Amino acid sequence: MVVKLYGQVTAACPQRVLLCLLEKEIEFEIIHIDLDTLEQKRPEHLLRQPFGQVPAIEDGDFKLFESRAIARYYATKYADQGTNLLGKSLEHRAIVDQWADVEVGYFNVLVHPLVMNLVIKPRLGEECDAVLVEELKVKLGVVLDIYENQLASNRFLAGDEFTMADLTHMPAMGYLMRTNINRIVKDRVNMNRWWEEVTARPAWKKLMKMAGF
């Protein structure tokens, strides 16, 4: 049975799930939910995702939302297929979870409003909050110093293998790297090395092609 993913292929959260499905070699079908016309807020979609967001998945009778939960579900269910995204032991898995959770509380909390102001608002003809962008850049610099340090002694975020911890950062990082502030990553030696390596993966290249980036 093919996984049905409701979302927009260019949006970061659906991309998180798509990247996981591609790494795990799981077949899927994308049902486009048009964010520009606020389709995600309409009653039909609210039945799938009561907070009015994308993505949501349907897999036979099984339904799930929250991209990181969906990614963890498939990584667990198909542990023996495709890339192992959850580490080799319970202790390793917990470190993977640790860095995946860091993405939520420290990384995305800054990158999301940065991308909103630098990419989305201009596209919608709205004014970018330049003061906020400067504040967020400073805070993100502090956070990325910690990532830089971690990646100085680790090839990937959770150790020497690519895991969910790296994957979960990639969609939003992709957006950040397409802005005019991408030096914040490029000027950090180990972050740059890590980003070049993870984006060389076939699954990422496939995803970028699907998204038309």
Place this chain on the structure above:
Amino acid sequence: MVLKVYGPHFASPKRALVTLIEKGVPFETVPVDLMKGEHKQPAYLALQPFGTVPAVVDGDYKIFESRAVMRYVAEKYRSQGPDLLGKTVEDRGQVEQWLDVEATTFHPPLLNLTLHIMFASVMGFPSDEKLIKESEEKLSAVLDVYEAHLAKSKYLAGDFVSLADLAHLPFTDYLVGPIGKAYMIKDRKHVSAWWDDISSRPAWKETLEKYSFPA
């Protein structure tokens, strides 16, 4: 060697503490003096590089991020105490879904209320009234979704209590207490019943009894 949890008096570490107590896992706590800036000292940063609580040390093993600790404990001690991850992979998927809702959607506006109502003066920044109002509105909209969901489901992930429910305890305890907005919970019939249920669990009562911030 017994597992150690750093910073027990604060809210986020209580996610880890309540899970350990539910699962009957022995542990010790190590206080961290945030007022004195202990969390920014090299010794603590070696355990938690972002300088926040909790940090957990289990022998040679170190782990931070309260929800990652919850998952670790729930999985490691799966065979003892309540199964906080559900029985099947699909159950676990629902647990992860609501655990993520807590982290991405419930927690951010509640954190704003916590910082600006409870800690602004102590931490030395001006309390932002506009942000407080917006955060309450956001949290209210989220709680409306919870109300509809909990009308059909006893607990967040199904008919069993899970990590998803427990993750809400520490900051919701602030909301109904020192933040002074208990009405946000009480005025919603199903959210209120769910809150009464999970907050009266012996493990949570023990957490509050032993690790509430000293007056």
